[in-house]
Structure formats: C-alpha cells, structure tokens
Amino acid sequence: MQLKDSNSKPSSSNAVDTIQGWLVNQIAKQLGINAQTIKITEPLTRYGLDSIDSVTIVGELEDWLDAELPPTLLWDYPTIEKASQYLVNEVGVTPAETATQATEVTTKPQEAPKEKAWGGLWNKISGS
Amino acid sequence: MQPLKQYWIAEALEKDLGDPTNPDSVMSFKQVIDLDEKEEFPHEIINWLYNWKLQHYYIPAECGGEFTSFDEFIAFVRVLSRRDQTSAIAFTTMFWSYLTWMAGTDEQKRTLASFMKDANGAMCLAYSEKAHGSDLLASDVRAKKVPGGYILNGEKWPINRATISGVTFVLAKTDEAGGARSLSLFMVEKSKIDPANYTHLPKIYTHGIRGSDMSGIRFENCFIPESMRLGAEGVGLELALKGFQITRALCAAFSQGAADTALRTTLKFALGRQLYGKTVFDMPQPKRTLTDAFLDILICDCATIGVARGFNTMPEQISVWSAVVKYFVTTTLETVVQNVSVVLGSRFYMREEHDWGIFQKVLRDNAIISMFDGSTVVNLHALLLQLRQLTKSRVKNAGRNQDTLQARLQATFDLTQPLPAFDGKKLELVNRGGDDVLQGLELALTSLSDLQTDSHLNSEVLQQIIQLLQMVQEELKTLDHQITESTFQFGHEQAPEVFDIAKQYCVLHAASSCVYMWLYNRHHLGDFFASGEWLALSLRKLLLTFRPAKALPTRLSDEAVSQELVRLYNHNRMFSIVPFQLAQPQQEEITTDATQRLQLQA
Ligand SMILES: Cc1cc2nc3c(=O)[nH]c(=O)nc-3n(C[C@H](O)[C@H](O)[C@H](O)COP(=O)(O)OP(=O)(O)OC[C@H]3O[C@@H](n4cnc5c(N)ncnc54)[C@H](O)[C@@H]3O)c2cc1C
Numbered sequence: 001m002q003l004k005d006s007n008s009k010p011s012s013s014n015a016v017d018t019i020q021g022w023l024v025n026q027i028a029k030q031l032g033i034n035a036q037t038i039k040i041t042e043p044l045t046r047y048g049l050d051s052i053d054s055v056t057i058v059g060e061l062e063d064w065l066d067a068e069l070p071p072t073l074l075w076d077y078p079t080i081e082k083a084s085q086y087l088v089n090e091v092g093v094t095p096a097e098t099a100t101q102a103t104e105v106t107t108k109p110q111e112a113p114k115e116k117a118w119g120g121l122w123n124k125i126s127g128s
Numbered sequence: 129m130q131p132l133k134q135y136w137i138a139e140a141l142e143k144d145l146g147d148p149t150n151p152d153s154v155m156s157f158k159q160v161i162d163l164d165e166k167e168e169f170p171h172e173i174i175n176w177l178y179n180w181k182l183q184h185y186y187i188p189a190e191c192g193g194e195f196t197s198f199d200e201f202i203a204f205v206r207v208l209s210r211r212d213q214t215s216a217i218a219f220t221t222m223f224w225s226y227l228t229w230m231a232g233t234d235e236q237k238r239t240l241a242s243f244m245k246d247a248n249g250a251m252c253l254a255y256s257e258k259a260h261g262s263d264l265l266a267s268d269v270r271a272k273k274v275p276g277g278y279i280l281n282g283e284k285w286p287i288n289r290a291t292i293s294g295v296t297f298v299l300a301k302t303d304e305a306g307g308a309r310s311l312s313l314f315m316v317e318k319s320k321i322d323p324a325n326y327t328h329l330p331k332i333y334t335h336g337i338r339g340s341d342m343s344g345i346r347f348e349n350c351f352i353p354e355s356m357r358l359g360a361e362g363v364g365l366e367l368a369l370k371g372f373q374i375t376r377a378l379c380a381a382f383s384q385g386a387a388d389t390a391l392r393t394t395l396k397f398a399l400g401r402q403l404y405g406k407t408v409f410d411m412p413q414p415k416r417t418l419t420d421a422f423l424d425i426l427i428c429d430c431a432t433i434g435v436a437r438g439f440n441t442m443p444e445q446i447s448v449w450s451a452v453v454k455y456f457v458t459t460t461l462e463t464v465v466q467n468v469s470v471v472l473g474s475r476f477y478m479r480e481e482h483d484w485g486i487f488q489k490v491l492r493d494n495a496i497i498s499m500f501d502g503s504t505v506v507n508l509h510a511l512l513l514q515l516r517q518l519t520k521s522r523v524k525n526a527g528r529n530q531d532t533l534q535a536r537l538q539a540t541f542d543l544t545q546p547l548p549a550f551d552g553k554k555l556e557l558v559n560r561g562g563d564d565v566l567q568g569l570e571l572a573l574t575s576l577s578d579l580q581t582d583s584h585l586n587s588e589v590l591q592q593i594i595q596l597l598q599m600v601q602e603e604l605k606t607l608d609h610q611i612t613e614s615t616f617q618f619g620h621e622q623a624p625e626v627f628d629i630a631k632q633y634c635v636l637h638a639a640s641s642c643v644y645m646w647l648y649n650r651h652h653l654g655d656f657f658a659s660g661e662w663l664a665l666s667l668r669k670l671l672l673t674f675r676p677a678k679a680l681p682t683r684l685s686d687e688a689v690s691q692e693l694v695r696l697y698n699h700n701r702m703f704s705i706v707p708f709q710l711a712q713p714q715q716e717e718i719t720t721d722a723t724q725r726l727q728l729q730a
Contacts (some may be wrong), residue, residue, distance in 0.1 A: 031619070043307060048619055051308035051365060052513055053263060055557045060519040071557045072366060076309035 138203035198436035209385025213493035230552035254284035285344030311364030325350035336492030377450035441546035443554035458498035521562030542648035596667035
C-alpha cells in the first residue's frame with residue numbers, strides 16, 4: 001500500500017480524529033446504538049459487530065475515503081482507535097472532510113491510484 | 129468427440145463407468161441402491177475412481193496434478209453425481225485440498241499431492257461443532273501453542289468422512305481473546321499423530337447419502353507439529369471463508385447430476401407408459417412439467433458454468449457469484465426433483481418398480497446439498513451484507529469502461545475462450561468492483577438489438593428475449609432503489625425482507641447469465657441452443673418471481689424445447705447447454721418393459 005500523503009504530518013492527528021468520528025457515527029447508525037456509548041478503545045465485537053460485518057463496513061469506509069483498503073482492516077485493527085491510526089500513519093490516507101485540509105480536497109491524490117488499482121487488476125487476471 | 133475440451137474428462141469417465149441402468153456397470157443404479165439399503169460406504173466404487181486416476185483432477189497442474197479449470201471439474205462431478213451422490217460426495221471431499229493449494233507451503237502441497245496420488249488418500253473438513261452449527265467463531269476446539277507445535281483438544285461433529293480419511297482440516301481456536309483472528313486452520317495428518325490422542329465418533333445415521341461415512345472426531349491433548357498449520361496463525365476464518373467460496377459454487381454440480389437423473393428416469397417412464405391410448409408424455413400437463421424441469425436445468429447450467437469460469441476470470445467477484453449459485457442452483461434443482469416426482473406418480477414412492485428406485489434415492493440424497501457447506505440462509509446472509517456495496521458500485525460504474533467489461537464477460541461466458549490460470553490468492557472476502565454479470569445488462573441489450581438484422585433468427589423469439597431482458601433491468605432498478613432506501617443493518621438480525629431481496633438478486637443474476645451464455649455461444653452449441661426459444665422461455669420463467677404471468681409476454685410454444693429434451697434422452701446426452709455424450713447402453717434394457725405390460729393389463 002503506497003503512502004499517499006506523507007507530508008501532511010501536522011494534520012495527521014486531525015485526520016485520525018476525523019476517521020474515528022466517522023467510524024463511531026457509522027457504527028452507531030448501522031447498529032442502532034447511541035454514538036456516545038461507543039468507546040474507541042473497545043474491540044468492535046463488543047458492540048455486536050461480527051467478523052463479516054466488519055469486512056463489509058470497510059467497503060463503506062473505502063467509498064468515503066475513496067481509497068482501496070484491505071478488507072480485513074478491522075480484523076487486524078479491531079478497535080476504532082487502532083484502525084484510524086493505522087489508516088493515517090501506515091496507509092497514509094487523508095479524509096477529504098478533515099477540517100484543516102479543506103484546501104487539499106481539490107487535489108486529493110486518491111483518485112489516480114484507485115483507477116490504476118482496478119485497471120491493474122484486470123491486467124493481472126488476463127495474464128498481461 | 130465433443131469439440132469443447134473441458135468436457136473430455138467427463139465424457140471419458142462416462143464411457144468407462146458405463147450405462148448406469150446396466151446392473152453390471154460400475155456405479156450402476158442397482159449397485160448404488162444395494163449399498164444404500166445396507167448403508168455401506170462405497171469402498172469398491174471409490175477404489176475404482178482412484179484406479180481411474182480421477183484424484184489427479186483434484187490437484188492443480190502446478191502442484192503435480194491435472195486440474196486446470198472449474199468448468200472441467202463441474203462436468204465430471206455431474207457424471208459422478210448423476211449415478212450416486214453418496215459416492216460423488218465421498219470422493220469429492222478431496223476438493224477441500226484447495227485449502228492447501230491456496231495457503232499451504234510447498235512442502236505441504238507436495239505432501240498432500242503425494243498422499244492423494246500415491247496413497248489413494250482422502251480428506252475431510254472438520255469445522256462444525258455440535259453446539260455451534262454455522263457459528264464458526266464460537267469454536268470450542270482449542271489449539272494451544274507449545275514448543276514445536278500445538279496441543280489440540282475438542283470435538284468436531286458432524287463430519288463427512290471423518291473416520292475414513294487420512295487428513296483432517298481442522299478449524300481451531302488459537303487465541304482465547306476471540307474475534308476474527310482467533311481461529312487457525314490445521315491440515316492434520318492422522319498418520320503422524322499419536323492414535324492414543326484422537327478418536328472417531330460413531331456413524332451418524334442419515335435420511336439420505338446413507339452409505340456415507342458420517343461421524344466426527346475428538347482430540348484429547350493431541351500434539352500436532354507446527355508444520356501442520358496452514359497459513360499464519362489467525363488466518364483460519366479468512367481461509368475458511370475463501371475455501372467456502374470455492375466449494376459452495378461447486379456444490380451446484382452435485383445438484384445438476386441429481387436433477388439429470390430425476391428427470392431422465394421420469395422421462396423414461398413418461399415416454400414408455402401408456403394411458404388412455406397415449407403415452408404420459410403425450411399429455412400436455414406432464415409434458416409441460418418435464419419441459420419446465422429441463423428449462424430449469426438449462427438455467428442453472430448457465431449460472432453454474434458462468435461462476436465456474438468466473439473463478440479464473442473474475443476471482444474478486446466470486447464472494448457474490450458463489451453465494452448466488454449455492455443458493456439459487458441447489459434450491460431450484462431441489463424443486464425440480466419434487467416437481468417431476470408428480471409425473472413419476474406412485475413409482476416415486478416405490479423401492480423396486482422403476483429403475484431400482486433410484487428416484488427416491490436422488491430425492492433423499494439431494495436434499496442435503498442446499499444445507500451443507502453453508503446453508504441457504506447462510507449464503508443469502510453472506511450475499512445480503514454485500515448488496516449495499518453492489519448497488520453503489522453499479523451506480524458508480526454505469527457506462528464506464530464498457531470495452532473491458534465486455535472483454536471480461538466474453539472471457540467468462542464464451543466457452544471456447546481459453547481461461548487464465550486460477551489464483552486462489554485473488555479471492556476476496558467481499559466483492560470488489562461490483563457484479564459484472566448485472567453490470568453488463570446494458571451491453572447485453574445493445575448486443576441483442578444488433579441481432580435484429582440477423583435473418584437466421586426468429587424475430588418473435590428475439591423480440592421476446594429483448595423485452596424480457598428489459599424487464600430484468602427494470603427489476604434490478606427497483607431492487608437497487610429498495611436497497612438504497614432500506615434501513616439496512618449489520619449483524620444477524622436481518623429482516624426477512626432483506627433475505628427476499630437477496631433471493632431476487634440471485635434470480636436476476638441467473639437470468640443475465642443465461643443471456644450472456646446465449647450471446648457468446650450462439651455459433652458453437654448447436655441449432656437448438658442457437659434458435660433461442662429456450663432462452664425466451666427461461667427468462668419468462670424467471671420473471672414469474674417478480675410479475676404475474678399476465679403481466680409478461682405470452683409464452684412461446686415450447687415444442688422445440690420438449691423435442692430437444694426427448695432427442696437428448698434418445699441419444700443419451702446430458703441435459704445441459706453442452707449436451708455431452710453419456711455412456712451408451714450395452715444391452716437392451718428390459719426391466720421396465722415387463723412392468724409396463726403388467727400395468728396395461730391391469
Ligand atoms: C450430511 C451432512 C454432512 C455434513 N458434513 C460436514 C462436514 O463435512 N464438515 C463440517 O464441518 N460440517 C458438516 N456438516 C455440518 C453442517 O455444515 C452444519 O449442520 C451446518 O453448519 C448448520 O449447522 P446446524 O445444523 O447446527 O444449524 P445452525 O447453524 O445451528 O442453525 C440453526 C438455525 O439458525 C438459522 N441460521 C443460521 N445462521 C443464520 C443466519 N446467518 N441468518 C439467518 N438464519 C440463520 C438456520 O437456518 C437454522 O434454522 C454436515 C451436516 C450434514 C447433515
């Protein structure tokens with residue numbers, strides 16, 4: 001997985017917060033529970049999100065971040081805190097909605113690699 | 129010889145197994161019924177298959193075997209299954225070797241390949257536990273890490289071939305903390321563990337596949353070396369789910385074989401039995417039932433072959449495609465068997481009157497296919513969790529990259545196209561990139577419209593195909609709308625309505641598969657296939673899931689379809705879109721004639 005925004009260090013904590021916030025809201029919404037009751041340090045399974053759900057929720061996360069992510073992200077980083085930190089610090093994703101990054105939104109670098117990823121996939125399959 | 133190479137093995141196996149209605153041939157109906165009555169494991173049949181070297185076709189070429197493609201594989205499993213599902217299932221537990229081909233080390237692959245080829249070895253899959261059923265993560269079987277390996281404790285039940293097998297694929301908990309990474313998968317070689325530390329459980333008596341070695345296995349402080357672990361610690365669930373994507377799709381072949389026999393033996397009866405001065409087949413109602421059964425078999429064939437080839441062309445979409453066929457094909461063909469039983473009349477309930485009572489055995493054996501390896505609800509659940517993403521992808525991809533989509537569909541559905549090698553590492557836990565089969569509807573409609581200038585085609589038939597496919601597209605739009613609007617939730621407490629949507633999705637997927645199959649193979653599967661009546665009738669049949677008959681175009685005459693059914697029967701060909709040659713009778717069969725004479729006198 002390539003680093004997509006390595007020079008955005010100053011805002012990385014902000015990016016982590018944004019992703020955490022999104023995950024909290026999403027999970028609260030999908031599971032029909034109050035967002036206030038979700039602790040980012042608790043394993044998601046505590047809230048009744050099972051293994052298959054946590055694979056499908058990555059799909060929603062991919063759409064929102066516009067980046068291709070490992071489907072087992074929430075298996076390997078089973079708390080909201082760990083998953084968000086991994087996404088920002090290891091994968092280098094920057095959510096478009098991060099407040100201080102408003103200016104970067106238009107030049108968001110995720111679009112190109114994603115296109116490449118799908119195109120590349122077919123090349124791999126057809127053996128070329 | 130069949131021009132399509134992927135059917136050569138099936139034809140060769142057919143020829144050597146011989147006519148199943150000849151009591152003296154291997155896997156004859158008589159022999160398998162006798163074994164079933166005695167509830168005996170089919171040792172002799174299994175040995176015959178080993179001697180034929182069929183096990184080589186379960187081992188990928190790169191691991192020293194002969195397996196190259198799934199469409200070849202499903203064709204020969206149909207051959208086994210049309211004779212006896214008990215033996216077909218017993219022999220095909222070998223396919224769980226795919227776990228090793230996917231995730232094993234070179235050493236593990238070598239060991240297993242040699243075990244299968246040189247030692248006539250078989251394996252079993254030990255996932256289920258009495259207390260937990262479908263809930264794999266709740267596993268009570270523990271593998272505790274110790275120097276050099278693990279200590280295995282606990283019981284797996286019910287397991288097919290648990291007793292008569294040398295390798296057991298065991299899913300066990302390696303992390304007490306639980307969660308998706310708490311399971312690991314082990315390829316346990318019984319010959320290398322201490323017999324004092326494991327026991328086989330007693331045979332379980334079942335309603336169908338009675339001769340099966342159904343039992344279980346219990347481990348007590350059993351040391352297994354680290355070299356028996358498949359993949360890294362903690363990847364057990366991931367491997368299990370990916371392995372299921374393969375085996376679930378292939379389960380369709382068992383159902384196809386069963387449906388063939390159910391229809392064939394019933395047709396034999398209907399063509400031979402005289403009532404009111406005519407044959408049963410001459411009466412419109414029984415004829416319609418049998419013709420409809422044939423259509424269902426053709427529909428399922430298109431769906432199954434599409435998915436089988438999809439493993440090679442679109443592995444990242446298989447999580448959806450395989451759930452579709454495991455649900456749709458197995459349940460549809462179960463219904464086919466039920467439906468034709470009405471035509472067989474009282475004989476479907478008798479044990480000796482007609483073809484040694486094979487029909488009843490098919491009925492009983494086949495009922496397990498939709499349940500094992502992930503039940504109908506488990507498959508629909510796996511599918512419905514992905515529906516939201518599928519709808520989003522469909523919207524996002526609409527009209528984009530049409531050329532590559534076209535090329536992928538052609539590679540998948542054109543049976544003459546060579547397939548790229550399958551790479552299990554490309555399977556994804558959830559669908560990537562949407563569902564090509566439904567994404568391509570617009571392209572299919574364009575291709576159909578282009579055919580309007582083709583003077584060889586009956587324009588009424590083509591018009592119906594177009595009209596019906598437009599309806600499929602409308603239904604898909606409705607479905608997408610419902611999915612977008614639904615208050616979709618995660619978890620296991622899904623509304624029954626969402627299960628219904630998933631079922632409908634499968635029907636639309638199957639309908640589209642039929643259309644591509646026709647579009648890409650019109651020039652090489654014979655006149656009956658090319659003329660397309662079967663397709664129009666099939667689409668109409670599928671759309672009855674959504675709309676009442678009176679809201680659909682008038683049913684075309686099905687005379688061509690019923691004639692084809694009889695032609696295939698008379699020439700001993702598989703009921704399939706690729707009607708490959710079945711074994712020819714070695715002698716005139718007389719058993720049913722005698723009973724028919726008696727019936728006429730009565
Ligand atoms: C002939 C036969 C052969 C078998 N072979 C093997 C084998 O080789 N290896 C092996 O490991 N196992 C094998 N099994 C076990 C089989 O896989 C299990 O029976 C299966 O997993 C279902 O478990 P269960 O019967 O305990 O039902 P449960 O999982 O306990 O299900 C109970 C009920 O809950 C429903 N349900 C379950 N999950 C969901 C869901 N997600 N959404 C909605 N409803 C749900 C079910 O429909 C059912 O109504 C075999 C079983 C049989 C009968």
